[in-house]
Amino acid sequence: MTNSWQDSARQKREAILAAIPAEWRLKDLPSVEEQRDVTGDYIRGFLTEREVEITETDAEKIVGKTTTGEWKAEEVTRAFCHRSALAHQLLHCLHEIFYDAAIASARSLDSYYAEHGKPIGPLHGLPVSLKDQFHVRDVETTMGYVGWISTFEGKKGTGKEKVFESEMVKELRILGAVLYCKTSVPHTLMSGETTNNIIGYTLNPKNRNLTAGGSSGGEGALIGLRGSPVGFGTDIGGSIRIPAAFNGLYGIRPSTGRLPYEGMANSMDGQNTILSVVGPLGTTVGSLRLVIRAILSQKPWLHDPLVHDIPWRDSHEQQITSLIDSTDSSKGGKLCFGVMRTDGIVHPSPPILRAIDEVVEALRSQGHEIFEWNPPSHQAILDEAFKTWEFDAGSDIKSAFALSGEPMHPQVAGFSELEKHYKASEIATVNVRLRELKKVYMEYWNSTAKFTKTGRCVDAVIGPAAPWPAARPEKYSYYGYSTWVNALDYTSVVVPVTEVKRDVDVVDANYVPLGERDRKSHESYDPEIYDGAHVSVQLVGRRLEEEKMLAIAEYVGKVVGK
Amino acid sequence: MTNSWQDSARQKREAILAAIPAEWRLKDLPSVEEQRDVTGDYIRGFLTEREVEITETDAEKIVGKTTTGEWKAEEVTRAFCHRSALAHQLLHCLHEIFYDAAIASARSLDSYYAEHGKPIGPLHGLPVSLKDQFHVRDVETTMGYVGWISTFEGKKGTGKEKVFESEMVKELRILGAVLYCKTSVPHTLMSGETTNNIIGYTLNPKNRNLTAGGSSGGEGALIGLRGSPVGFGTDIGGSIRIPAAFNGLYGIRPSTGRLPYEGMANSMDGQNTILSVVGPLGTTVGSLRLVIRAILSQKPWLHDPLVHDIPWRDSHEQQITSLIDSTDSSKGGKLCFGVMRTDGIVHPSPPILRAIDEVVEALRSQGHEIFEWNPPSHQAILDEAFKTWEFDAGSDIKSAFALSGEPMHPQVAGFSELEKHYKASEIATVNVRLRELKKVYMEYWNSTAKFTKTGRCVDAVIGPAAPWPAARPEKYSYYGYSTWVNALDYTSVVVPVTEVKRDVDVVDANYVPLGERDRKSHESYDPEIYDGAHVSVQLVGRRLEEEKMLAIAEYVGKVVGK
The missing domain is CATH 3.90.1300.10 (Amidase signature (AS) domain)
Structure with a gap:
């Protein structure tokens, strides 16, 4: 009755692809030899001019437009959904795709703006990608483990499956961010290369001979190909910085206790000699500052027992x-x-x-x-x-x-x-x-x-x-x-x-x-x-x-x- | 050739008493039945009016006088040395007595003031007592263990014996505090009563039927009898608050990472699920605030890797x-x-x-x-x-x-x-x-x-x-x-x-x-x-x-x- 791990992995892999609208599917995928570098003009070839404009704008400038009504959240969201779908097909960088929920959420942000004439928060309409350790309602967290499919962190019947959300996910929603995908990780999280039995090997968009890094490798690949303006990874031995470095991005490993890890899946949870930390990767420093300031504005120390009461310090x-x-x-x-x-x-x-x-x-x-x-x-x-x-x-x-x-x-x-x-x-x-x-x-x-x-x-x-x-x-x-x-x-x-x-x-x-x-x-x-x-x-x-x-x-x- | 533990303990106990000047020794020690409460008029009977005035002034008011030249550090120090010597004889609350070093240090503060017309720091001339986990040069740290006598935390030949100082000790010296004694602890530190094989049982000055509390019991007894205006204890399960409560004092258990524990002796060091913290006990809240603000002014986060960069927040x-x-x-x-x-x-x-x-x-x-x-x-x-x-x-x-x-x-x-x-x-x-x-x-x-x-x-x-x-x-x-x-x-x-x-x-x-x-x-x-x-x-x-x-x-x- 139970599936083999191969069947489960294949079904999950196919389900991820199936979440990509037919019009965004690539028919002929180039081999690495044919197309080592899929960034720049190569990827642009699949996008409209407007989609290129939006997806090659950094997070800070995006919110400059979405929080003033110049750009609609829905249009921005659709552009990043499209580009992320291409990224996944070329690089294997996504574990979860939830474009429909993202577009619905973007629309409701646009309605809010239309009604109130102001943004809901400082990240209003900003698509944000998340490493597959964040729990987001309505989708799974596999962390690359076949055994975690259809479970909550490997356990069944917890009542948390597809319902529970990590603390930072709640805060991002309050701030107006649009969540639309979760990105690949190496199973165990303990590798500088991202590969697992579900989605395979995450390639580096700038040079597909190489890894996108790990363990936040899906973030690295996705943002590297501009399928996301900014995203969150985690780092216990380099897992934010390695993919940032390998993909030409900025990435910060904050000290422990600065940003909320509460309610995230993890490996070897409870090892508290060296703690994993969460932090953003993005195309500019302004993007990282934007999301960190926004999260700190939510006083995460009131919702994560390990976060210190240290607000953003302009001085x-x-x-x-x-x-x-x-x-x-x-x-x-x-x-x-x-x-x-x-x-x-x-x-x-x-x-x-x-x-x-x-x-x-x-x-x-x-x-x-x-x-x-x-x-x-x-x-x-x-x-x-x-x-x-x-x-x-x-x-x-x-x-x-x-x-x-x-x-x-x-x-x-x-x-x-x-x-x-x-x-x-x-x-x-x-x-x-x-x-x-x-x-x-x-x-x-x-x-x-x-x-x-x-x-x-x-x-x-x-x-x-x-x-x-x-x-x-x-x-x-x-x-x-x-x-x-x-x-x-x-x-x-x-x-x-x-x-x-x-x-x-x-x-x-x-x-x-x-x-x-x-x-x-x-x-x-x-x-x-x-x-x-x-x-x-x-x-x-x-x-x-x-x-x-x-x-x-x-x-x-x-x-x-x- | 090696002493029995009884001999070692007795010698140490006698050496502590021997550090009390002859003129401060009590000839007839009252039994608990004869003198349940040794505070107030009872202890005052052994002191001059001036000594009573000084020792019954709280830390904040003391520095109000010592930092303005109204009181000399030496006189203040001598008064607390005297009262602490009485406290130890009545209550068994000290592990180390170094009055000579304290008086020398007070004199040098007085010279500094005379020369510069200003205090050396915000704690100029303030006697501060320390639980016997702090390492202070020229004296031992036994933490109540007979086996730690003549060692550094139980080890011989480390080169640190009587030389190494805990981070906070260095900071207190910079701030102008006068160190003069180290106070008793229960062996193991893991008790709400303070007793060990060196100095015996630390009694509660207000009611000697009772314990002074633990594990910072010596601090509790000493400050309770006004043999110290303010002192530092540690707390992993109540060890500051219990002696504070039992002796009618204010005592704060700060959160971890606020004050520097660096370089202190401890029990079960390296257990980092629940960390012991250091904090002050004193007769007024003003005393606690004074010493915490002073320590934070030294930016302890630059000298203790576990302290957070959180300055004192007036707001x-x-x-x-x-x-x-x-x-x-x-x-x-x-x-x-x-x-x-x-x-x-x-x-x-x-x-x-x-x-x-x-x-x-x-x-x-x-x-x-x-x-x-x-x-x-x-x-x-x-x-x-x-x-x-x-x-x-x-x-x-x-x-x-x-x-x-x-x-x-x-x-x-x-x-x-x-x-x-x-x-x-x-x-x-x-x-x-x-x-x-x-x-x-x-x-x-x-x-x-x-x-x-x-x-x-x-x-x-x-x-x-x-x-x-x-x-x-x-x-x-x-x-x-x-x-x-x-x-x-x-x-x-x-x-x-x-x-x-x-x-x-x-x-x-x-x-x-x-x-x-x-x-x-x-x-x-x-x-x-x-x-x-x-x-x-x-x-x-x-x-x-x-x-x-x-x-x-x-x-x-x-x-x-x-």
Whole structure:
């Protein structure tokens, strides 16, 4: 009577496609070889001029028009629905499609505006995509698990199926956002590549040889192809920043306790040594700021017990803009950036190093200070951080696979081999050690005030988000550049910088790897395969510095011309 | 060659006494029967008029004089040293005495003032006592463990012995505070009575039949006898509020992440489901506000990785004062208090119920609203919270006792019987459950806005901090009234209300206990034994509402005449 996991997966996969109106279906899908890059003119070819105009407008400008009645929510919504439908067919980036509900919701927003002459909230008529960890009424949350189909987080008969909504979903609705799709994730969420047995492998729109990243890979692919103006992902080891970086987007990993995670599905829920956080990805910093400010205006600390009562702080942004505008660079009235070109464990690939250099040069030319970042051991931090992923010996993940009998993809198969189940005193040791490492790093950061010309501490650290511009399938082998940030609970924003140029970003034939892990990483980069891919950097700030880091990221984006 | 634990304990006990100057030693110590209450005129009999004046001035007024040069730091320090020395002899409340260092530090503050004509900081010349979890250079931290004598947290040769200082100690020095003693704790810290094999049992100065409370019991006894104007304790299940309540003091349990715990000794360090927090006890709310504001002025979030970047918020206080001053009580422009007379598990004793009624009547007479608090199950919250104390099967505590072979006192002997060591997935289950319970409680609190006349949520909940005004030795049997606050991470302030009156606070002969636990609690109360003891209530606010709750506590103290 019960379906095989293959049947269940296929039915779900077909149901997702079936939610796409016939007129938006692509008849002939090009192969990767035929069409490596599906962004730009390629995707525009399937859209009207008006749809292109709408979908290539950033979130901030969209609400500038939808909250003033210049654009109708329905038209905006339809345009993004159309483009997201194309994205899914070309990239496999959606888990749930609910265009009808979205259009109904857009219409009711338009009615509200017509009746009251004002928007319902600051996100009135803005389509927002959500990673498939958010619970949205009337649709499922599978998180890529076949065994979660027709359940609530793997359980049947909870009464929450297709009814329960995550806290942030409720807030987005109040703010006037239009929800229309949920985006793909790797099963387990614990991978920098997005693949699962339901929708397959999520491709990178700029270069379909490569992954869109993970675990918020569907968000990365979708927004990368402008099928969404802004969306929310989550990040426990890089899962917002990796897809942002791989798709030429801005993405922020806020510190824990800034945005509400309440009521979302998760992997290994209850592991509270390093918490997953939720945060936006978008095409501009303004988009990220818009949605964060909007969410904070809802006082999420009254609805999520883990959110701190910290409203949006304009003054933190203003401090940065006045430093930027300062003409007093001789006395150090400007910004000061640390630069970390390598963590000494795995060296970044040539395009990443070039991107860092371009950022450094652009900032230096504007009179900002650059400081060589020589931090305490990242290896020591990572050693503790990676333990947290294994605390429960993979039991939560194994049980999710056991529901259907589906196999684990190679990217996460390590979980099936875990045997050691940490006990309380071992977890306590990790907690103490991580706190000590945070303190040491914090005092290193404090100490920079003694060496900078500004006399202030380094404002942000420029470094890689990953060793490569993106990863080739089954080659995402190193999480160190993103995970140290989670371990220290720092605020971090990814900034797009450039694209891979096959003739410039060549491989050093004489390169001597630092070890086996570095060798694997080194060998996975190939200028031919990577040509045209987005290249991004990560800007890391201290804990709970979201306003400051967005202001810095916006400025860095400007000086590098993005 | 190694001492027996008895010898080590005796030597340490004698060394503490030996640090008291001969002229401050009491020759004849009165028995409890001879002198139940050692506060007031009794203790004053050993002091000069000037010493009484100084030591009966609250912290806020002290710094009003020491920061303006009206009082010399040295004279203030000497007065509190003297009174604290008397307190220790009568109550056994100190673990470390360093009067010489304190006087030297006070002199250097006086020199600074003489030279610069201004104070070194907002706490210039204020003596501050510290629970024996703070590391202070030149003295030990035993935390009541014989095995910790001559070690750093039980370890030898760390290089930190008598050198390392806790973060807050450094900040207090910068602010101009004078450190002069460390106060007693129960071994393990996990008890509402303070007793250990080094200094014995810490008595309640107002009624020496009773405990001074725990685990910050030394702080409670010392400040209760005015041997300190303000001091810092810690609280994981009630350890600030219990001694504050038992000694007629104000004490605040801030939410986690508000004040720096960095670099302090602890029990079961690394258990991060429910974190211990640090907070002040003092004779007035002004004292607590003074030291919290001062600490926050040091931006502790730059030196403690677990502290949030939340400066002192004047506006939160002002909102309360304007509500209090509002004359618009008909429309609900006043405050609204929930009142919880019982948690339905253990009923409070008669004097606690009378204190709650007195508070309720006083507030009602001022036009404030009183709301019957019918919260979600406290039993469910406590079930999860108490598990956290047992996660490691007592292994951390057992190993501390094993260092010397000393026995556990009956109040904490339960730890020796623990066998179940929680594993990661079991801890995760507790974490998820606690988060769910927090959410449910949060939404109950939110829902009160629908029922109050103010149309706002309840501002604070009035309830017991413990079932009794204090506990008789070995009879502290129930932590539910304090620990629910830790489990939910709420802000809570204890407010003194009245004293036990043997003729008023009589036992109901027809009382039917709710169960065995309630029976034990009920039988431990005896009006004769308790006569004269302080009676306090607890005011509970939501998470990170320190400014608001201090303002409310100050007002409540005023209306009940304390």
